[in-house]
Amino acid sequence: MDLLNALVLLANFMLVPALTYGCQLALGALGVTLIYSILRFSNFAHGETMAFGTAATILLTWWLQSMGVSFGPLPTALIAMPFGALAAVLLLLASDRVVYRFHRRQRATPVLLLIASLGVMFFYNGLIRFIIGPDDRIFTDGARFIVSAREFKAMTGLSQGLAIKTTQGITVLMTVILVAALFWFLTYTRTGKSMRAYSDNRDLALLSGINPDTVVRVAWILTAILATVAGVLYGLDKSFKPFTYLQILLPIFAAAIVGGLGSPLGAVAGGFIIAFSEVAVTFAYKRVIGYIVPPEWAPDTLVQFLSTDYKFAVSFTILVIVLLIRPTGIFRGQTL
Amino acid sequence: MSFLIGESMTGGYGSADILHDCTIGVERGEIAVVVGPNGAGKSTAMKAVFGMLNLRQGRVMMDGQDITALSPQQRVHQGMGFVPQTSNVFTGMSVQENLEMGAFIRDDDFLGTMEQVFDLFPILKQKRRQPAGELSGGQRQQVAVGRALMTQPQVLMLDEPTAGVSPIVMDELFDRIIDIAKLGIAILMVEQNAKQALNIADKGYVLVQGANRFTDTGEALLADPQVRQSFLGG
Ligand SMILES: Nc1ncnc2c1ncn2[C@@H]1O[C@H](COP(=O)(O)OP(=O)(O)OP(=O)(O)O)[C@@H](O)[C@H]1O
Ligand SMILES: [Mg+2]
Numbered sequence: 251m252d253l254l255n256a257l258v259l260l261a262n263f264m265l266v267p268a269l270t271y272g273c274q275l276a277l278g279a280l281g282v283t284l285i286y287s288i289l290r291f292s293n294f295a296h297g298e299t300m301a302f303g304t305a306a307t308i309l310l311t312w313w314l315q316s317m318g319v320s321f322g323p324l325p326t327a328l329i330a331m332p333f334g335a336l337a338a339v340l341l342l343l344a345s346d347r348v349v350y351r352f353h354r355r356q357r358a359t360p361v362l363l364l365i366a367s368l369g370v371m372f373f374y375n376g377l378i379r380f381i382i383g384p385d386d387r388i389f390t391d392g393a394r395f396i397v398s399a400r401e402f403k404a405m406t407g408l409s410q411g412l413a414i415k416t417t418q419g420i421t422v423l424m425t426v427i428l429v430a431a432l433f434w435f436l437t438y439t440r441t442g443k444s445m446r447a448y449s450d451n452r453d454l455a456l457l458s459g460i461n462p463d464t465v466v467r468v469a470w471i472l473t474a475i476l477a478t479v480a481g482v483l484y485g486l487d488k489s490f491k492p493f494t495y496l497q498i499l500l501p502i503f504a505a506a507i508v509g510g511l512g513s514p515l516g517a518v519a520g521g522f523i524i525a526f527s528e529v530a531v532t533f534a535y536k537r538v539i540g541y542i543v544p545p546e547w548a549p550d551t552l553v554q555f556l557s558t559d560y561k562f563a564v565s566f567t568i569l570v571i572v573l574l575i576r577p578t579g580i581f582r583g584q585t586l
Numbered sequence: 587m588s589f590l591i592g593e594s595m596t597g598g599y600g601s602a603d604i605l606h607d608c609t610i611g612v613e614r615g616e617i618a619v620v621v622g623p624n625g626a627g628k629s630t631a632m633k634a635v636f637g638m639l640n641l642r643q644g645r646v647m648m649d650g651q652d653i654t655a656l657s658p659q660q661r662v663h664q665g666m667g668f669v670p671q672t673s674n675v676f677t678g679m680s681v682q683e684n685l686e687m688g689a690f691i692r693d694d695d696f697l698g699t700m701e702q703v704f705d706l707f708p709i710l711k712q713k714r715r716q717p718a719g720e721l722s723g724g725q726r727q728q729v730a731v732g733r734a735l736m737t738q739p740q741v742l743m744l745d746e747p748t749a750g751v752s753p754i755v756m757d758e759l760f761d762r763i764i765d766i767a768k769l770g771i772a773i774l775m776v777e778q779n780a781k782q783a784l785n786i787a788d789k790g791y792v793l794v795q796g797a798n799r800f801t802d803t804g805e806a807l808l809a810d811p812q813v814r815q816s817f818l819g820g
Binding site: 440443444446456460461 | 733
């Protein structure tokens with residue numbers, strides 16, 4: 251019984267949150283990896299892209315709510331999300347047209363494009379604060395829980411409860427659908443294959459008559475969609491604050507690099523590795539241990555390796571270790 | 587005038603010219619071979635014919651049309667196929683996907699062409715699901731040639747198709763290239779194995795320092811003592 255309680259406690263405070271966070275990172279890292287494999291640079295504006303898609307979604311959600319539209323037990327934001335994604339698509343395509351295309355035609359080095367993306371990031375940054383402000387926004391509505399702790403306790407008779415928030419369920423489900431759709435697209439469709447070919451060998455792709463402009467455009471579109479979904483899910487789960495989307499860039503890049511920059515499979519794996527490490531290191535194990543060991547051995551301290559304030563240090567440490575031991579990442583990145 | 591010809595081409599990658607008034611061409615259904623020492627500009631000449639180089643002078647004509655201004659992609663649409671000297675396959679993609687990418691510009695059903703390629707190179711059919719990067723050098727060259735054939739080109743340009751393959755595989759590849767030429771396709775290729783290549787060539791070009799040194803039929807070049815002495819190792 252105590253062991254079960256310990257497990258439920260772990261599931262409730264570690265497994266479920268880490269799984270959710272891992273999904274959000276995976277979606278974010280997929281966008282980074284996609285741009286890297288097609289355009290060959292690390293897109294520092296990706297966090298802000300997520301924030302922009304989310305901000306657009308929030309504005310629309312408010313409007314829908316004011317019109318009395320609701321999505322039953324699901325958050326209204328899910329209705330607004332496709333339109334938020336559309337806004338992000340337009341923004342990214344416009345940025346490509348105005349900024350990146352010029353450098354691409356000049357055959358600019360990846361570093362130059364990276365710096366350009368930094369400039370774009372600052373621009374988005376201002377744009378987002380201009381349209382929605384710098385404050386914390388909570389925009390979730392609908393039912394709060396799929397299973398609440400109280401219901402769980404009543405069902406199982408355990409003293410520990412396992413709560414699954416609606417946003418957590420949606421996050422996992424949306425991620426599974428989106429990732430499956432992306433892999434299907436890349437593996438089986440003509441356009442998807444041409445993107446893999448382009449990322450594999452750009453010159454040969456050109457010799458085969460693959461249109462680079464189309465490939466680049468599709469890459470931006472997919473990235474905008476992935477970024478918006480990742481951003482909205484993160485915002486629904488936590489809350490929306492523009493600054494956190496800048497901070498989340500570090501774990502996202504860590505995820506993409508750990509998995510192997512350019513490898514979609516790696517991005518997904520990396521997302522979960524980073525999320526689970528971060529949560530595992532910042533989790534306070536005191537109560538879990540309390541259930542397992544005899545009372546007299548119960549720890550007095552929190553048994554927490556790192557305070558949550560330092561959670562970004564975890565991504566950073568993993569990043570450094572991977573870059574030292576296996577710079578290409580787990581799945582040997584570079585190509586789609 | 588030849589079916590495909592790069593005439594008096596002068597140009598290079600930067601400010602310095604690599605090609606100097608260089609001319610190479612080929613007829614329909616024939617094989618033209620370009621030989622010469624390393625760094626002679628053979629690959630550069632091929633790139634120039636395919637539009638991957640800005641020419642300062644000269645022009646490229648195909649079927650009586652001036653195509654000098656066309657981009658490589660547009661030339662693919664015009665019926666040209668090119669197998670570069672290096673990284674000429676999509677290493678991460680399967681053999682079949684490589685062929686599919688070769689047929690990317692085609693909107694019609696290309697399965698028949700794929701069968702033709704498999705008939706030409708049976709080993710590819712066997713390895714169709716394997717990533718091209720995991721094939722042997724010779725098999726990889728077959729994928730490269732197969733990919734270029736998928737557009738059903740009128741001209742096939744090959745830059746050292748037998749680089750790094752054993753003599754037996756080389757003979758086999760040459761046989762296949764003769765087969766392809768018999769289909770009526772013009773073949774323009776660069777070869778390091780000059781003797782064997784000139785043997786099957788209708789026309790041969792010896793390039794030295796970006797300029798034509800000798801131009802004749804393959805047979806005549808092989809018989810020319812000067813050519814033998816300087817370029818064919820006696
Ligand atoms: N991408 C490039 N940029 C600048 N110079 C180049 C480039 N490729 C080749 N060159 C130069 O052009 C000259 C001719 O090179 P090219 O590759 O055409 O020779 P090649 O005859 O094909 O030689 P090989 O038999 O070794 O393949 C060389 O001096 C080389 O340094
Ligand atoms: Mg060469």
